[in-house]
Amino acid sequence: GENVEQHPSTLSVQEGDSAVIKCTYSDSASNYFPWYKQELGKRPQLIIDIRSNVGEKKDQRIAVTLNKTAKHFSLHITETQPEDSAVYFCAASVNSGGYQKVTFGTGTKLQVIP
Amino acid sequence: NAGVTQTPKFQVLKTGQSMTLQCAQDMNHNSMYWYRQDPGMGLRLIYYSASEGTTDKGEVPNGYNVSRLNKREFSLRLESAAPSQTSVYFCVTDRGPYYGYTFGSGTRLTVV
Numbered sequence: 406g407e408n409v410e411q412h413p414s415t416l417s418v419q420e421g422d423s424a425v426i427k428c429t430y431s432d433s434a435s436n437y438f439p440w441y442k443q444e445l446g447k448r449p450q451l452i453i454d455i456r457s458n459v460g461e462k463k464d465q466r467i468a469v470t471l472n473k474t475a476k477h478f479s480l481h482i483t484e485t486q487p488e489d490s491a492v493y494f495c496a497a498s499v500n501s502g503g504y505q506k507v508t509f510g511t512g513t514k515l516q517v518i519p
Numbered sequence: 520n521a522g523v524t525q526t527p528k529f530q531v532l533k534t535g536q537s538m539t540l541q542c543a544q545d546m547n548h549n550s551m552y553w554y555r556q557d558p559g560m561g562l563r564l565i566y567y568s569a570s571e572g573t574t575d576k577g578e579v580p581n582g583y584n585v586s587r588l589n590k591r592e593f594s595l596r597l598e599s600a601a602p603s604q605t606s607v608y609f610c611v612t613d614r615g616p617y618y619g620y621t622f623g624s625g626t627r628l629t630v631v
Contacts, residue, residue: 439619448609449562451619494561500616504550504569507620511561 407432409497411510418485419518426480426513428495435497437505438471438478443492443512452493453480485517521545525610525623532600532630540595540626542610551593552577552611552620553585562609568593600630 408431418424428438436457441449455462455469455478462469466485471478478497482489495510523544532538544551552567564577568587582604584596597604610623 437617441620448622448624449620450622454617454619456617498616502569504567505613505616505620507564509561509563511559 407435407497407499407506407508409495409508409510411495411513413513414511415514415516417516417518420485420487422485424482424485424489424515424517426493426495426515428478428480428497428510430476430478430497430508432497432499432508433473433476434499435508436500437498438469439496439498439507440469440480441494441496443494445491449494482515485515487517487519490515490517523610523612523621523623525608525626527626528624530626530628532597532628534601534630536600537596537598538600538628539597540608540610540628541592542594542623543592544610544612544621545591546612546614546621547590548612548614548621549590550613550615551587552613553583553593553595554609554611555579555606556609556625557606565595565608597628600628602630604628605630 411428439454442452443449466483468481492512498505498507526541549570553565554562566585568574571590586594608626611620
């Protein structure tokens with residue numbers, strides 16, 4: 406089955422700096438890669454996603470890149486703010502008979518220091 | 520428009536007790552899922568339902584059962600709770616492939 410590895414497990418940055426979280430996946434059939442943000446005590450929420458036919462996608466201060474050949478994808482947050490502090494999860498998804506077979510990474514705890 | 524509603528939010532059980540976690544979505548989605556979240560282990564799929572009337576096992580189904588009562592409702596039952604089932608449980612739905620998940624607010628379950 407699919408295996409998703411996520412690094413680093415914790416990340417501290419100064420406010421205004423950039424943060425990068427990296428994930429690798431093993432199943433070349435994975436074709437959709439969402440990222441979720443989970444604030445303390447809250448539910449995960451989708452912040453950005455990318456399909457396998459796209460190499461990069463941006464939404465304001467966040468961007469995701471995908472390298473299908475290397476089976477790598479990364480989340481980039483620029484100009485970090487204290488409200489970016491949360492746990493971020495990457496995921497890799499395969500369309501399996503009408504539903505998504507999703508494998509999550511183990512999460513990165515991002516701390517933005519004011 | 521509530522999205523995904525889970526009850527209860529918190530529960531403490533004694534070993535061997537049973538309970539049912541309820542989930543309802545008003546998004547008219549076909550697929551629904553139950554995940555558990557444990558520290559350092561990310562989110563793991565317990566059971567899923569690709570459509571009304573169908574259910575299948577996920578990665579960690581042992582000790583659980585599910586019922587897809589109708590298109591809106593998907594319940595998770597613990598027949599005989601064990602301390603290893605202490606976790607946060609999320610009910611999830613999606614519009615289909617290539618769409619992100621919508622999570623319920625979660626149930627924090629402690630088994631003592």
